[in-house]
Amino acid sequence: MTGARIGRFGYLAFCTCVFIFLVAPIIVIVPLSFNAEPYFTFTEGMLRLDPEAWSLRWYREIVENEAWTRGLVNSLVIGVSATVLATGLGTLAALGLSSPAMPARRFITGLLISPMVTPVIISAAGMFFFYTNLGLAQTHLGLILAHATLGLPFVVITVVATLSAFDHNLTRAAASLGAGPVRIFRTVQLPLIAPGVISGALFAFATSFDEVVVVLFMGGLEQRTIPRQMWAGIREQISPAILAVATFLVVFALALLLTVEWLRRRASA
């Protein structure tokens, strides 16, 4: 019996360590972003909780630094446009894929999801070659198209998943009552699959908002996004300002996660 108890204790201790491993890196940057010194580690003052050692200087710096504010604007413009594009096209395609009459479903699903598993370096290299030929390199449009492509699989997956729980008798009933396809979609399908569509859109936005490789290859100075700016910060001049941005991104991720979980619960309720 004691052997089982030791085993159980070891198992829980191991799991605790893994959870710490998962979360610690995300938690540790939050206090460090309030460092008064330009260091990446806890100063003695911070550990003594000396108010002098803590400050908002890095937050002030990112708000005042034009590179970061311009990055935020670029990230939002590109992210929102790419999301709209991906959500529209992805939802339509998901409706088609969920239809029982869809031919070659497996092959087409595989094709639509492939941008998610293709190493991003390969997508970025190919896009660099092809979009340069079209004159789309170093333009916002080029990045919007690229990011929409990378976000599409997420929309397709989430909407298809929501539609799999959808009762197709509802559309048949609506059709028998004389509603056209557009009306059926708007009044019957959309309200029921809306949580899935919004989740997919959030996934697509998060993908664009965190994307750096395509921006690295195709974006010019005018297209610098937040991740691109962070990349430069990590590689070139490392400063706690990056941690302030990172803290902002952690809060943003938490908000996204809570929204998606809330939508999921609403959809399954």
Added chain:
Amino acid sequence: MSERRGRRVAGVGPGYRERLRALGLVLPLLIFLGVTFLAPLGTMLLRSVYDPVVADALPATLTALRAWDGEGLPPEAAYEAAAREIGTAREARTLGQVASRANRIESGLRGVLTRTARDLREVTEGPWREAMTAIDSAWVDPGTWHAIRAAGERFTARHYLNAVDMRRLADGSVARQPEERRIYLPLLWRTLLVSLAITVFCLILGYPIAHLIAHAKPGRAGLLLALVLVPFWTSLLVRTTSWIVLLQTQGVVNDLLVAIGLVGDDGRLSMVYNMTGTLVAMTHVLLPFMVLPLYSVMRSIPPLHMRAAASMGATPAQAFRRVYWPQTLPGVGAGSLLVFILAIGYYITPALVGGSSGQLISNMVAYHMQTSLNWGLAAALGALLLVGVLVLYLLYDRLIGVERMSLGS
């Protein structure tokens, strides 16, 4: 007329119109992906075998070289054409591109070509062989001409040979690169090993916590699942930055180790900007992709099974091995394949925390794209990686089915 068409449509079979409508809904996205994704991949594949720069810049030279048997020196006609076309390329500012391509085949040719182009401006008449040889003795070395002829091939397998550490000798035969110039096969091998190691780490770390979450009480399970989902949603760059903060020499972990006296202040461990950094950070980044499929499989296993096994006299170890583990294999397969697929193409994390020893094949693709500008080789390495990922993706589809790939729980 319309009635006849209607009848013909109906004759194709029931459901034809529904099939057409379903396809019509998917079509816009297929066209979109065709332009924004498939065409770029196609362009990249084309780049890996097609390069017209030298052929376009030195057409007459290459024609003259075609008459050359490869023994001794090429005819005077080749020298004359080369002298003229090198000059033209210099004026058209394409000489740099030509020279760098020739240089990749025979190093030193960049200098030979630019020097020759510069000094030939003062030469107005032949014989060209003497004139060019006076500028650089490389012009009486058949190797120079072999290199130019090879660089002039529009379609070439050169980049693929290069990507697997092979090369074409002057006589046309294929041989392995000399020992010290074999870079890419060891790197591919390292990428596979590292990905495998990360997959194993993720399985070892992920299996117990997936089990804990799957069989916890609903409220606590939600909380624990959130601990997995928070990193999943957090920016990759943020997570990678955190590992730099934690692991660097003056970082939090080293400070902690020094504070509790495990290592001396001068014996701080180097855990980042090397392979350790790549392994730790990538395991962290990919762990949720292992936990989530495991969790969804484990959740469907009734606890009754383990109790039944125990009541029939199985020890916990036996019950786990014979009853629980086999039922989780679909989750183990799905999670491992997904982690492995994502790992072999990873770029960002190794680039930021890998230093020089922790780089993977993707980083080499990026290097040739951005630094060496050897795009043909970058494309060939990318194509090899793409084929690898494609095979694994098809395997995933066969075993698990891509349509069952889910996000979150």
